[in-house]
Amino acid sequence: MNNSFIQINNISKHFVDVKAVDDVSFEIKEGEFFSLLGPSGCGKTTLLRLLAGFEYPTSGNLLIDGTDITALPPDKRPTNMVFQNYAIFPHLNVEKNIKFGLRKLGLSNDEIDKRVKDILTLVKLKGYEERFSNQLSGGQRQRVALARALVRQPKVLLLDEPLGALDKKLRDEMQLELRTLQKNIGITFIFVTHDQQEAISMSDRVAVMNDGKIQQLSAPNELYKNPENIFVSDFIGETNFLKAETNSSDGEFINVSIEELGEFKIKNNLNIPANSSDVVCTVRPESMMIDKEKSDWDICLDAKICQTSYLGEMTRFYVEAKGIDKIITVSSQYFNNQSFDNNECFISISLEDISILNKKKPVL
Numbered sequence: 001m002n003n004s005f006i007q008i009n010n011i012s013k014h015f016v017d018v019k020a021v022d023d024v025s026f027e028i029k030e031g032e033f034f035s036l037l038g039p040s041g042c043g044k045t046t047l048l049r050l051l052a053g054f055e056y057p058t059s060g061n062l063l064i065d066g067t068d069i070t071a072l073p074p075d076k077r078p079t080n081m082v083f084q085n086y087a088i089f090p091h092l093n094v095e096k097n098i099k100f101g102l103r104k105l106g107l108s109n110d111e112i113d114k115r116v117k118d119i120l121t122l123v124k125l126k127g128y129e130e131r132f133s134n135q136l137s138g139g140q141r142q143r144v145a146l147a148r149a150l151v152r153q154p155k156v157l158l159l160d161e162p163l164g165a166l167d168k169k170l171r172d173e174m175q176l177e178l179r180t181l182q183k184n185i186g187i188t189f190i191f192v193t194h195d196q197q198e199a200i201s202m203s204d205r206v207a208v209m210n211d212g213k214i215q216q217l218s219a220p221n222e223l224y225k226n227p228e229n230i231f232v233s234d235f236i237g238e239t240n241f242l243k244a245e246t247n248s249s250d251g252e253f254i255n256v257s258i259e260e261l262g263e264f265k266i267k268n269n270l271n272i273p274a275n276s277s278d279v280v281c282t283v284r285p286e287s288m289m290i291d292k293e294k295s296d297w298d299i300c301l302d303a304k305i306c307q308t309s310y311l312g313e314m315t316r317f318y319v320e321a322k323g324i325d326k327i328i329t330v331s332s333q334y335f336n337n338q339s340f341d342n343n344e345c346f347i348s349i350s351l352e353d354i355s356i357l358n359k360k361k362p363v364l
Ligand SMILES: Nc1ncnc2c1ncn2[C@@H]1O[C@H](COP(=O)(O)OP(=O)(O)O)[C@@H](O)[C@H]1O
Pocket: 015, 018, 019, 020, 038, 039, 040, 041, 042, 043, 044, 045, 046, 047
């Protein structure tokens, strides 16, 4: 496998006064399901359009499979794009939509027929050849758009929030299908989404973007377990931020004063400096324990429940805990809002579930 299949080198794209993409560099592996994840306006679509050739960078260069594509027009690039609003022709049936433009590639009729047949099977649209757009569901229309992009056999498929217009259940199904499809055909997918659950569940690796920059590029479980800055920690899943200051450090561990709770030895994965107040601690709602009894965990706090929300598979508790300034969120699969007398409870935290981050956001 080619680990540097796609090379994005110091790419910037400025629109008048907006730095939509701001000096971004990273590589994508051949055959990877790679996602660009971030809030609306962070530059995801612009980066994808730069790869497709619908925009040209203000500076930097782009390589795919060793070829510099920076100045090439879209039709000379080994890429194809699928859009959110499944741009398929309403006056053509499914088969003709997929065939559209194939002849221009210089393919024979036999080759075209074979490719269309194969692709219809792949996207599970066999039997739908004669249907028009208004006779298809949202999911089926999106499959046609996918087939139309794939039938050209691009080396890289670019997908801009392709599932955004589907309802939740269909989206979940399509996520699984898309993932299976990608593994079967083995080409590189670059998938844009603002939905962290979607990115995490589908991707081999995810680049989290904000303000035109990559905030972190990791495998999904690393993003969740070891976020490298406040933005990522907050954007991926839910978390609690605790006030903190660092004291002395022995390299691997650092002594951290957390809220009014005292000083604790925390693993220092990110080489946070000693004696700094420019730091914050985080702990996920599901890694704390709420209970009626005291525990022997590293930290166990007297607490009072202010509010609860029942989420089916778990209940989320909003609690005031002794020694912590802000209300913290704790989730439990075991207890619900009827479990506690007078809303009194204990909150337990294990030190290994506390992460420490720099307040200033490091970026790639
Ligand atoms: N053609 C354009 N002209 C001016 N500004 C643009 C243009 N395209 C995008 N932008 C701006 O660039 C930023 C990033 O946009 P975009 O890449 O569409 O974000 P995302 O896809 O992450 O929502 C936004 O501030 C957006 O308003």
